[in-house]
Amino acid sequence: MTVNEKKVKLSIEGDQEALLFLLKQEKEKLYRTAYSYVRNQADALDIFQQTVLLAIESIHQLREPKYFTTWLMKICINVSIGVLQKQKKVISLDNQKFQSISTEIATSDEKLDLLDAIYRLDEKYKTVLLLKYYEDFTFEQIAELLGEPIGTVKSNGKRALAKIKKTLKGVYLDERTKPI
Known part of the structure; x- marks a missing residue:
């Protein structure tokens, strides 16, 4: 088990410091993904914040620590698509x-x-x-x-x-x- 997988396991068990550490590691990737969808800094930051909030609220539902990054990216993509659909934004x-x-x-x-x-x-x-x-x-x-x-x-x-x-x-x- 890698160091990150151990931190994910701790996060699932309720260790907020471990979760914050992991989220900081993924922040650039999450922001880039959000920005690639909305092409707007303000919206990308909102999506990033929503993603982090959803991750904090639902980390206990993650079953496999090795899929943390994939799980987090899926949240980001779903939030991004939701923002685009909600705003029906024309770029x-x-x-x-x-x-x-x-x-x-x-x-x-x-x-x-x-x-x-x-x-x-x-x-x-x-x-x-x-x-x-x-x-x-x-x-x-x-x-x-x-x-x-x-x-x-x-x-x-x-x-x-x-x-x-x-x-x-x-x-x-x-x-x-x-x-x-």
């Missing part, structure tokens, strides 16, 4: 952000287009891509986290990539193949 750039972005080099524009394409995907596709490529989860971990078969997760990942390629094909592929 737009204000003038100041647009001006600062327009001064960036082409690769930054491509990154923004890619992120925009990801955020336009259905939740099931977006979640797989964000966890796989931004949080470095394996397909097995994602399947476990989402409670879905690994084949479904892999299929959703492939479909998501195909949709993004289709979306960006007209923007970048056509421009690069034009004769000068």
